[in-house]
Amino acid sequence: MDRNFHGDIELLRSKKGPNCPIALFQEVVDLMLMEENSHIWAMIDVKLLNPSSIFADIEKILRSRNDDLKIFSTRFILGIWHPKYLPFAKTYLPDIPIAYIGVSLKIALEYFSCVDAYNVMYSSLAWNKEGRNFVEQAHQAGKPVFVWTVNTLENAKECHNLNVDALMTDKPGYFVNFFGTNNPGTFEMTSLxxxxxxxxxxxxxxxxxxxxxILGRYHLLKYGPLENVNFEM
Incomplete structure (x- = not known):
């Protein structure tokens, strides 16, 4: 559902205190550039409904803070669901690394071999032995693997055993504390x-x-062909 920012979204506040408004992207950039946050990086999740012009908008905002986009190369990652966005990302933000976001390892390998990282659904790795092979091959190519959305301890332990590089979670504090005090080589897991x-x-x-x-591919095709990606605006 489309909603206007001015007069609508700008009035929303978080339920938990302090009751904060939804931050604008430029406000997030300013927060990231604070010295005390220099260790933090973030993924920009480009949704399937976003117009391709969003990449030019991101470039404009980043350049308003620093014209040298290379300084953002270790702070931001572009998360892309559909290969149709790849030409725009490489044109407007060539210094910002790109990550595939999706549910299918086959789609990741077939259409996103040129990206710098992968951010895949937890079940895509956990449901089959190809998941471990996928992580190993990505690491051999120097590409990190992230997993979403991991909110249970058992799933997080399995991700640790798979040697993934980061978890996307709604409980960051909980898992930071857990892995800060529990970090064996391998966790014992309950097997089916x-x-x-x-x-x-x-x-x-x-x-x-x-x-x-199959379902992931069908869903992506509703937003454009996967092959023969071009620069149509």
């Missing part, structure tokens, strides 16, 4: 194979992975 035959677990995970891939 304790309750079901290994062949069933393998088939179950492969079927779920295939279904997620």
């Amino acid at each position: 194979s304790w309750w079901y035959p290994k062949w069933f677990v393998s088939l179950y995970r492969r079927m779920l992975s295939w279904i997620v891939h």
